[in-house]
Amino acid sequence: MSALDRVQKDLVAAMKARDETRLSTARMIKTALQKHEVDSMKPLDEASEHQVLRSLVKQRLDSADMFRKGGRPELADKEDSERLIIESYLPAAASPEEIDAAVAAAVAETGANSPKQMGAVMKAAQARLAGKTVDGKSLSEKVKARLA
Numbered sequence: 001m002s003a004l005d006r007v008q009k010d011l012v013a014a015m016k017a018r019d020e021t022r023l024s025t026a027r028m029i030k031t032a033l034q035k036h037e038v039d040s041m042k043p044l045d046e047a048s049e050h051q052v053l054r055s056l057v058k059q060r061l062d063s064a065d066m067f068r069k070g071g072r073p074e075l076a077d078k079e080d081s082e083r084l085i086i087e088s089y090l091p092a093a094a095s096p097e098e099i100d101a102a103v104a105a106a107v108a109e110t111g112a113n114s115p116k117q118m119g120a121v122m123k124a125a126q127a128r129l130a131g132k133t134v135d136g137k138s139l140s141e142k143v144k145a146r147l148a
Helices: 003-017 020-040 046-069 073-087 096-110 115-128 136-147
Strands: none
Touching: 003 020, 003 046, 020 046, 020 073, 046 073, 096 115, 096 136, 115 136
16 A cells, blocks of 8 residues: 555544544645655655655654754644654664664675765665665764764
């Protein structure tokens, strides 16, 4: 079942349950997925669905951070609850051990030994972690630490 179909099903369930947070978040996800489909002029595949969902998660993280800095914790909490709902549509996150193993294997595979080769290591590590949700920033930090 595609993410768009799951969102539509959850949207109906949220309407019946009168769950405003879940309903508004489901509408927002559905709109973002449909907009991406229209903009790209081709049907959504799983990779593009995940890309759209990850961008929505990143937006929520950034917004929550800005609201906390601005002294608006109630709005930050709303963004956090939306982020959790969006993350439920993404595959399971890679564990720190899996990320460390992928980075070590990528470094060995590419033979990298300096920070200049970080791009090749990142690409190899992301390929090894395909199908899992990985925060690019934390992956980048682990690769930097390994190559430093």
